[in-house]
Amino acid sequence: MSLVAKKIVKSFGQPPNVTIVLKTLSFEIKDGEFVAITGRSGSGKSTLLYSLSTLDPLNSGTLLLEGKDTSRLSEKALHEFRNQNMGFVFQFHYLLPELTCEENVLFPARKTNQHEKFRKQAVKLMDDFEIGHIRNKLSGQISGGERQRVAIARALIMKPKYLFADEPTGNLDSTSSEKVLKIFEQVNRTLKTTILMVTHDQGYANRAKRRIGLKDGNLEFDKKRS
Amino acid sequence: MLFLAFKQLMARPLQTLLALLAIAFGAAAFIILSGMMLGFREVFIQRLINTAAHISIKAEEKTVEEHSLDSAFFPDKLVKWLVPPVSHDEPPHIEYPQGWFDKLDTDEAVEAYAPQLVAQVLLSRGKLSRTIALIGVEPEKQIRATDVQSDMTVGNFLDIGKGGFQVIIGESLAQKLGVRQNDNLNIVDTKGEVRPAKVAGFFSTGMVQIDDVTGYAPIHYVQEVNQTPGQVSQIIVKLKDITRAKTVADNWAALSREKVQSWDEANANFFAVFTMQDMIRYILSAVVLMIAAFVIFIVLNMIVMQKRGEIAILRSMGYEAGDIIRLFLSQGIFLGFFGGLLGLGLGTLVCLYVQSIKFGQGMGMSRGMDHMLIAWHTYIYVTAFLLAFFSGLAAGFWPAYRAGRMHPIDILRSEGG
Ligand SMILES: Nc1ncnc2c1ncn2[C@@H]1O[C@H](COP(=O)(O)OP(=O)(O)O)[C@@H](O)[C@H]1O
Ligand SMILES: [Mg+2]
Numbered sequence: 001m002s003l004v005a006k007k008i009v010k011s012f013g014q015p016p017n018v019t020i021v022l023k024t025l026s027f028e029i030k031d032g033e034f035v036a037i038t039g040r041s042g043s044g045k046s047t048l049l050y051s052l053s054t055l056d057p058l059n060s061g062t063l064l065l066e067g068k069d070t071s072r073l074s075e076k077a078l079h080e081f082r083n084q085n086m087g088f089v090f091q092f093h094y095l096l097p098e099l100t101c102e103e104n105v106l107f108p109a110r111k112t113n114q115h116e117k118f119r120k121q122a123v124k125l126m127d128d129f130e131i132g133h134i135r136n137k138l139s140g141q142i143s144g145g146e147r148q149r150v151a152i153a154r155a156l157i158m159k160p161k162y163l164f165a166d167e168p169t170g171n172l173d174s175t176s177s178e179k180v181l182k183i184f185e186q187v188n189r190t191l192k193t194t195i196l197m198v199t200h201d202q203g204y205a206n207r208a209k210r211r212i213g214l215k216d217g218n219l220e221f222d223k224k225r226s
Numbered sequence: 227m228l229f230l231a232f233k234q235l236m237a238r239p240l241q242t243l244l245a246l247l248a249i250a251f252g253a254a255a256f257i258i259l260s261g262m263m264l265g266f267r268e269v270f271i272q273r274l275i276n277t278a279a280h281i282s283i284k285a286e287e288k289t290v291e292e293h294s295l296d297s298a299f300f301p302d303k304l305v306k307w308l309v310p311p312v313s314h315d316e317p318p319h320i321e322y323p324q325g326w327f328d329k330l331d332t333d334e335a336v337e338a339y340a341p342q343l344v345a346q347v348l349l350s351r352g353k354l355s356r357t358i359a360l361i362g363v364e365p366e367k368q369i370r371a372t373d374v375q376s377d378m379t380v381g382n383f384l385d386i387g388k389g390g391f392q393v394i395i396g397e398s399l400a401q402k403l404g405v406r407q408n409d410n411l412n413i414v415d416t417k418g419e420v421r422p423a424k425v426a427g428f429f430s431t432g433m434v435q436i437d438d439v440t441g442y443a444p445i446h447y448v449q450e451v452n453q454t455p456g457q458v459s460q461i462i463v464k465l466k467d468i469t470r471a472k473t474v475a476d477n478w479a480a481l482s483r484e485k486v487q488s489w490d491e492a493n494a495n496f497f498a499v500f501t502m503q504d505m506i507r508y509i510l511s512a513v514v515l516m517i518a519a520f521v522i523f524i525v526l527n528m529i530v531m532q533k534r535g536e537i538a539i540l541r542s543m544g545y546e547a548g549d550i551i552r553l554f555l556s557q558g559i560f561l562g563f564f565g566g567l568l569g570l571g572l573g574t575l576v577c578l579y580v581q582s583i584k585f586g587q588g589m590g591m592s593r594g595m596d597h598m599l600i601a602w603h604t605y606i607y608v609t610a611f612l613l614a615f616f617s618g619l620a621a622g623f624w625p626a627y628r629a630g631r632m633h634p635i636d637i638l639r640s641e642g643g
Contacts, residue, residue: 046639055542056635076546083544092641094539098233108543110229154543166638 003029003052003162003194008061010044010051021047023217024061031161034188034195036205039214045198046166048214052196053086053164054078083111087155087163087193091170093147095139095154101146102126102135105153118157125153129183145176152183156193163187165197169204181207227549231556234529241525246565248518253569253614254576256511257606261577263503264601273433274493279372279462280471282492283326283478284485285318319343320484323458330463335474337466338370341458343448348414349395349441351403358399360413360441362448371464374429374442380407381427383442390424391447396437397428415451423447511610515617522561522621526554530629534637541634551630558622559615566614570607577602 010022021044029035037045050056052063054070063070065085070078087108095104102122109118126132129149134142139150148168155163165184169177181204187193197208205211206225213220235242292310296303320326323341330339343362348355365387369375375383379397386392393411405411405425413421423443430437449455465471471488479486490497530537537550581600 050635050638053542079544079546081544082542086542086544088539088542090539090638092535094535096230096233096536098230098237107230107540110227111544111549 002031002064004062004064005052006062006064008051008063009059010047010056011059021217022051025217025219026061027212027219027222029194029196031194032188032192033210034184034208035197035210035212036208037196037198037212037214038200038202038205039220041200043214044217045200045214049164049166049196049198053088053162054082083108084158085161087152087158087160089148089152089155089163089165089168091167093139093144093151095147095150097139100136100138101131101142101150104139104150105157107154108158121159122153122157125156126150128186129153130179143176145172145179148172148176148180149183152180156187156191159191161194163193163195163197165195167198167200169199169201177201177204227545227552228556231553231560234553235557235560238525238529242561245518245522245525245561246568248521249515249561249565249614249617250568250572252511252515252518252617253566253610254573255514256507256610256613257570257573258576258580259507259510260606260610261573261600261602262580262598263507264603264606265599267500267503268601269599270496273431274496275468275489278489278492280465280468281463281475281478281486281488283320283461283463283482284487285320285459286483286485287318317452317454317457317459319454319457319459320461323461326461326482326484330461335465335467335470337464338367339461339463340364340367340371341445341461342368343445343452343454343457343459345448345452346416347451349399349403350412350414351405351409354403355414356399356403356439358395358439358441360393360443360448360451362445362452363442364445368442368462371462377429377431379428379430383427383429385426386442386444391421391443392424392426393441393443394427394429395425395441396439397430398434398437399439399441400425400428402438413451415453417453419451421451511613515613518565518614519617519621522558522618523625526557526622526625527628530554530625533629534632535641537629537632538634538637538641541632547630550632551626554626554629555619555622558618558620558626560618562615562618562621565618566611569614570611573607573610 005028006026007024008022008026009020009024011018011020013019025048037048039045047056051058054063054065058071065081073081095101096107099107102119105122105126106115106118109115123132123135126135129152131142131146131149131153134146134150139147142150148171152168155165163184168184169180172180184195184197185207188195195208197204199205208225210222210224212222292307293305295311296305299305327339327341330336340363345360345362347358347360349358350356365384369383378394381394383394386394391413393413395405400406403411407425407427409425410422411425413423415421429442445458446455449457465474468489472490475486475488475491540550540553541547577600580598582597584597
């Protein structure tokens with residue numbers, strides 16, 4: 001299955017002060033793709049990501065996930081879908097400071113009371129991401145790069161089909177950023193997770209197999225690496 | 227979510243402790259105030275019931291004024307009396323006591339009754355004298371209708387019925403007059419006539435306003451002193467069920483010329499004071515709890531603002547608005563619940579302590595009472611706990627609701643995504 005956007009439009013404000021941010025975009029993202037979304041600041045990258053991840057409803061157009069029209073799904077169904085099939089990473093890590101790194105990673109599983117079942121998975125992910133040694137630390141006690149990797153492990157704990165990342169390296173130094181990119185590549189390769197990553201760094205964007213360029217809410221380019 | 231809520235509370239131990247204590251103080255304040263006020267009140271009411279009779283039937287003091295008789299003599303006319311009518315000076319008494327006796331003998335609700343005649347007399351012994359209300363009683367009936375026998379400190383109440391002019395007076399009065407059991411006193415009536423009487427014993431209700439100015443004598447002696455043979459000024463009634471006093475009194479009052487009062491009507495002024503006390507009790511506790519709730523409210527509101535980003539990520543990972551509400555509301559509830567429990571403990575301890583304080587003789591309101599009496603009713607504790615619990619709930623409500631209404635997108639954008 002795949003993610004299909006048909007003529008999606010997203011605007012803000014009430015007439016006559018309407019800003020159209022996404023101007024009738026159409027594209028399809030197949031399972032297992034690693035897509036970078038690039039563009040200048042204000043071009044609508046974040047808005048596109050929030051819309052595709054069902055966090056923000058569309059003004060018009062259709063978004064099909066697993067063949068289902070998302071506008072027909074209830075709030076509850078969307079929540080459940082996000083919990084089971086989507087992981088999020090933002091520029092800021094948003095870890096819960098009261099919990100250990102491991103508990104943070106497991107937190108999505110708590111929604112369905114399955115955290116014990118997923119504990120092994122958490123340990124494995126954290127080992128894979130070289131953060132196994134900080135499992136029992138609080139987020140205040142670790143470095144920025146480690147925090148972001150804990151956040152990625154949290155996004156992947158439910159083995160989601162999709163990983164949405166909005167400027168995941170925006171707050172990191174180059175060493176930490178490189179580690180994040182490595183993890184994304186590894187996850188895409190081994191777990192077949194579909195990744196949509198917003199970035200304004202051309203170098204990182206080039207690591208993706210496909211690049212979608214936005215300009216003022218229009219599709220500037222959509223290139224696949226051969 | 228409870229897991230996270232608990233972790234968040236534990237992550238700020240000082241604020242949590244402060245909020246818990248504030249709630250606990252509120253609940254404890256209610257328990258302590260209620261324990262002391264109600265403890266005192268119940269003893270007081272018990273005394274009142276014992277001394278004041280469940281129902282008293284008294285002759286109505288009829289005052290005749292200038293126009294009282296107009297309608298009887300000249301209905302529908304405006305009257306100007308040349309010599310206005312006045313009441314003649316007869317002490318109030320029950321017109322037909324036998325009618326009442328017959329009625330009380332057969333009434334199901336009545337446990338016992340005792341007719342009385344009260345006369346104002348002077349007690350004198352040597353150079354000392356006191357004015358008292360001398361209550362003429364039929365001893366057998368009196369002890370069945372009242373607790374006077376158990377108030378006896380010296381002698382037996384029935385002794386005054388054993389011939390001769392014998393009286394029983396308050397112990398404190400006896401001390402002031404310097405009389406002992408079997409001493410003789412002089413009783414001086416309003417006309418100045420002097421009669422000797424023997425002191426058969428003493429009683430003490432614990433209330434000076436009674437003990438200092440009251441004496442008992444056989445009713446026929448008082449009738450003689452009063453020069454009103456056969457008269458009865460009031461009938462004291464003891465009911466099988468005191469809670470029905472008001473109903474029964476009202477029923478009887480509707481059918482008679484006498485003034486029929488239940489014990490609580492007769493002491494309405496005390497009940498006004500009790501109402502005041504209740505207000506103070508509730509207002510004080512409410513103020514403390516409101517401060518506590520305010521502390522929780524401020525803290526939670528602050529936390530919600532600090533945690534906007536975390537709320538956004540929780541929402542994005544599939545937690546619903548209801549989960550977010552639960553996260554913060556449960557913290558308010560937790561503080562209310564455990565603050566309430568803490569308050570119960572604290573209140574109980576303080577009450578136990580107050581109860582254990584002994585105070586010197588003479589300070590007590592009643593003989594044999596040398597410490598504060600504390601009420602231990604379950605409902606005090608239930609109320610205190612519920613007050614605490616709902617303060618926490620109320621304090622958590624608005625911050626939780628606000629957090630639930632936050633949209634993840636708005637948060638992410640404002641945090642710079
Ligand atoms: N809630 C909003 N109301 C009005 N305009 C908005 C709102 N959210 C985003 N925008 C506008 O949409 C445009 C795209 O924003 P965004 O998707 O954040 O861009 P990017 O992530 O590419 O920097 C910007 O011009 C921004 O001002
Ligand atoms: Mg952006």
